[in-house]
Amino acid sequence: MSVCVEDGVASPVLLGIDTGGTYTDAVLFSEQQGVIAKAKALTTRHDLAIGMAGAVDAVLLSAGTAPGDIAMVSLSTTLATNALVEGQGGRVGLVMIGFGPDDLKRDGLDHALGQDPVVFLAGGHDVHGGETPLDLDPLRQRIAALKDEVSSFAIAGYFAVRNPAHECRVRDLLLEATDLPVTCSHELSSKLGGPRRALTTVLNARLVSMIGRLIDACERFTTARGIAAPMMVVRGDGALMSAQDARLRPIETILSGPAASLVGARYLTGLDEALVSDIGGTTTDIAVLEGGRPRLDEQGATVGGYRTMVEAVAMRTFGLGGDSEVRIDERGLTARIDLGPRRVLPLGLAAHLHGDAVTTVLERQLRAPRAGRHDARLAVRTGLPDRFAAGLTAKEAELFDGIGDSPVALDDLITMTSQLALLDRLVARGLVHIAALTPSDAMLALGHQQQWDRRAAVLGLSLAARVKDGAGRPIVDGPEALAGRIFDRLVRRSAETLLGAALGDDGVAGIDPATSPIIDRALNRTRGIARFQVGLDRPLIALGASAPVYYPAIGALLSAEVHVPDDADVANAIGAVVGQVRASVTVFVTVPEEGRYVVQGEGEAAVCTNEETAIATARTRAEAGAIARARESGAVAPVVDVGVEIDGAEIEGRRTLIEARVTAIASGRPRFAS
Incomplete structure (x- = not known):
């Protein structure tokens, strides 16, 4: 088994991987040393193993660690969350x-x-x-x-x-x-x-095929590299589950990435009480740390507007990130810039991947005498195998055939307005990416990012800056001014989403920070006879690669104490390796008639003649089931905790059982390779 030795104490080396919508992160971690090394690579959606290989090979090289020395691999992902937010699957x-x-x-x-x-x-x-x-x-x-x-x-x-x-x-x-x-x-x-x-x-x-591809990719990669270690996946409540369980129940990985980020935030800052905001390419995820643990959503996780029955962190997920589509509404007297909720491929990244196929289109559009409806927008296949195109209509298939592995300009692809709806459906199926202007392009132009093609970003901004408002005036004075407005818009939208999440967690209804005149006056510091102030009543932990860029300004807007940890860019991958396995089983006792108690769950229904025996039977079943599931998920020596909820009624001074729910929760550290 791989070890780090510090002061004579051996500690296993663990590999954490986070596969996000834009980047795949990797960290090597030991309990004694903490983060040993970290690395990033672009997520390759058509073959996720390529992005994983880039990140993991880089982190192993950086640390000088042999693949065979890895004791456990743990994976967190935002793919399931992003798919539901974007309506894909x-x-x-x-x-x-x-x-x-x-x-x-x-x-x-x-x-x-x-x-x-x-x-x-x-x-x-x-x-x-x-x-x-x-x-x-x-x-x-x-x-x-x-x-x-x-x-x-x-x-x-x-x-x-x-x-x-x-x-x-x-x-x-x-x-x-x-x-x-x-x-x-x-x-x-x-x-x-x-x-x-x-x-x-x-x-x-x-989500089954999507998460299955992710796990397949990870297994292919680790096997090829000689990493013979158990593989775990982070669940939406921050606990770990085996890769096999994740294949069967991928819905439990919704909010996996955000849950891992909360666990990572607690580890990186040591703060027990905080609001945590994780900005990625597709979403901003906001949650609360209380008593050093993530607050869970008792009603079930809500993602993409759907209230599920998945136990997960009480996370509010917004379609706002570095790769959010920049939308310009020029119909009013003053043009309005808004972001998302759809994720697109940043122009700078598209040009980084495809070179002249992107910049040639942007230059050609910029030479046109007037702005075009589809300027700075291109379509490209995601690279999924052809079998995922099954079930397309004839018109969808025809449009799909016109899109290749190299980006094609929408002004060449779209010949009638009705085709836009067809294109949206191809995007929703995960078959096509739209490349367009994003906040990431604005950051490239302003010099806050350097990793992609800055020229393509500036060309895209120049095209968008030609748009005129309802009064016939250009909306901004050049690409740099537009980049600044996009930055300001993301800061303001982020502040509004943070306030909305905080008010929601406080149980305050009826206030939408995006439309409230009072909150608008407070955030704008508007002077008047009445003065309004608004802020956060606890520290704000900011995570994500772009957090150091945006969150100082967001914190200033909210008068908040902001913590951006040194490893904020890989907090998810850190959270993936510091969690525990957790399994929960509930067994029911119902009373169809007096003197007949039915125990249901974890096997065939059993009939008992009294309440005490029925609840004891349910307890035994729940304990055994939870321990077995925790061990199946890779836990070593799981510890079990049992709770009993009883619904009853009092009839003629005597309590009568209506239903009992016996829930056992088993938890333990995951098994390491030996």
Whole structure:
């Protein structure tokens, strides 16, 4: 086993990897030395192993560490979060058991599905596990067509958390008839609320291929480099799970990157109480540290506008980052600059990757006598294999065929307005990137970043600066002035999102910092007879590669104490290696009739004749299940904690049990290679 030796004490060397939307970070870490070395490489979405290889090879070279000396690999990622924020992911076939079409209208399920197919089956169970007969014929009749239309299946059964038998039968049928991944709702949550559980299952199924590719890439790379160590993945609550578990339940990795950043923020600063903001390429993620631990969302994580049943950090994720699309609204008398929520490929990065294919287009557009509708916007394939283009309509396929591996200008590609909607759908499927102007380009032009093609960024800014407002005036006086306004806009939007998150966590409703006149006066320091002030009541920890650029100005705007740690750019990768494995199991006790107590969960239903025996049985099952799952996820000597929640009623002076929930949580450090 690899060790660092300090004062005669051996400490394993751990490798943390964070795969973000723009960069892949790698750190080598030991408990004695902390961060030994760190490195970055561009994330390569078409083959994630390339970006990982760049980051990990660089960090191993920097530290002089042999690949065989790594004792554990731990991975955090923002890919699942970004996919949900951007509306991306595979096409899903949903099977609803015991539900009807009206149930799709609840909890945003119909919006999440979009045009993806749904099959309704008679069946399901009641609250005590009793069944309604299952009819599989409607599914049998559609399987042959569905397997060519979708990339995965999601199954949600009525009260499946109390009896998953019907979900299991449907799963077995789909696995027998297709080779596609299948997700059952009872595998993801033990909570009631069928439509929201179905929503969570759909999102999980949509992410299976994406997270599977990530883990495959990591395994291919580590095997090729001779790294023979257990692989872990950070969950959305900051705990670790095995790579195999992450393949089956990728939805649990939503907010993985932000959760890892919180763990990393606590390690890097030692602060127990703070507001943490992590700015990446696609999103800004804001959360609270309390008592040295991330605050969890008891209602389930909300990402991309969807309230899931995934236990995760109470994170507020906004589509605001360095690669957010710069949008200029010139229709009013004064032009308005806004950002996001869509992530695009920065022009400077596109030119860094594709050279003259980008700059030649920008120069040609700049020579035109007037601004064009699609100036400084190009399309390029992401590089995903052709099988991911399955299910495209004829018009989508035709447009896709016109886009190659080298960027093509939108003013050459788009010949009619209706094609823009087709292009948006290709972007949502993860098949195409749009290259356009971003805050990262503004930072290149201002000299705050140096790693990409500054000339392309300046050309893009010059094109955008030619836009005229409603009064016929140029919106700014040249590219540098526009870069400054984009910087100012990101600072202001960041301050507004931080205030919005803080007010939300404080339980203050009805105030939108982006539209509130009072907050506008406070942030602008407007003078008048009345003076308004607004700020944060605890320190602000700023993370992300661009945090040192933006957050001093954001902190000044909010009169906040700002901490930007030395390793703020790799906090996620650090958090990935300092966490613990955690597994939770809930077993239920229900009372269908007096004197009959049904224990459900972790095996066949058991019937007891008294409450004490039933709860003891549930406790034993929950403890054993949690310990087993923690060990399966790689925990060594897990410790278990059990809690019991009881719902009861008092009838004629005597308490009567309605339902009991026994939850066991097992946790422990992950296993290292030996």
